Amino acid sequence: MTDATTPPVPAWKRFLPIGVIVAALAAFFGFGLQRYFTLDSLAANQETIKNYADANLLKTMLGIIVVYAAVTAISFPGAAIMTLLAGFILGTLYGGISVVIGATIGATIIFLAGRSAAGDLLAKRGGDTVAKLEAGFTKNALSYLFVLRLVPLFPFWLVNLAAAAFRVPTQVYIFATFFGIMPGTLVFASVGAGFSSITESSDIGIGVLLQPAVILPMIGLAALSLLPIIFKSALNADDKEPS
Template identity: 65%
Template sequence: MTTPTEHESTAAAKPAWKRFLPIGIIVIALIAFFATGLNEYFTVDAIAENQSTLKEFARDNLVLAMLAVVVIYAIATAISAPVGSIFTLLSGFILGTLYGGIAVVVGATIGATIIFYAGREAAGDTLAKLGGEKMKNLEEGFAKDAMSYMFILRLVPLFPFFVVNLAAAAFRVPAKSYVIATFFGIMPGTFVFASVGAGFSSITESENIGAGILLQPEIIGPIIGLVVLSLVPIIYKKIKGEDTAEPSENGA
């Protein structure tokens, strides 16, 4: 059994309300997000209604638009609002693949880091005990190689994003490893989704919309990327399954 770190001992010494206050604020913010109807702004209909205004603003104020995406995405990620995919598509639609992808990666990393520290302050053994067998599997993975395992969890969405955030906090993944693995691990998926959004933008701006437009590089490329991205978890699980089965077969 590992001995408590100085941080863990200090956190345990704090009153319970102080330790759980950051998580409590995040939960309240998530409830307010739905109660005030803010979630309605992150829909396909809302994007369609405001696309001209948003794109015009982004063209005239690129840096400000990117900063807005970073802030909004950071807040949405920190409170675990279920708008990640649609907002990434929106970012690509408004800012393009490159600028939209960069803004999302930065915002998501900041938001994930916020909830990581909030969870680390409150979690400790509590989250680990509540998580059951799946959380135990995560604990074993982090214990072997925190950086590599964290990167895989970001690259291959085996668990929901917010679950990985809290699990990393519960099992004391080093903050540096967490941030680096998150930043680089979410890049492939983010840029694929952003490129899909940019592809939608190409369709809406095209003057000759027909079957042939689907064969354009800016359209077919993101579609292929999305298909490949969806196959990654299946391939990973198959490879891991074969690796796990191999010792048993050799020993039979």
């Protein structure tokens, strides 16, 4: 008679995904690769990069998708800068879409890895913040995750692991992540495209800074930064209302 009980997963298998992520992050900084992902580096080579991107749009988009997926998967603390760089190279639309796809892939890798190891630890040892996340995911995983992606109330990596710990369905996670991060990503990419307009100008003065391609993305970024404050104020107002 066979035992139908599922055998426990060896500890090394459960922590292998997290170990790979930590090793990749250490290698990234150990080899000094972060120096290539700066606006200064791009500005110094802007013409060469732009010419290549114009002649090889799909290859450039694929490259950004792969790099951004890796950056997200190892929880590299420079995602906003990477989005600016994508907008700088490809413009708002193509740069933004490339980032959305790459970020969704990378976040899904973290999500699946979190199910095997870190997610369990987070669920068992989390504090009040994790308890709030658990309540939201339990009530309505799709709408709650969509709001968390649209309005960054918690760190991106924490939302990834919390969604894994509290067993959000994979298809729900991917859908909410892809569409939830899109508005903010396009705003950041447009800021990067605005920087590109500034560096391409031979006469950088107040007139350049007031161009729509520059000032509108900055207004959008300012509005985006206010969303968490507005959302938290609305939640606090609801909590204070008598039942």
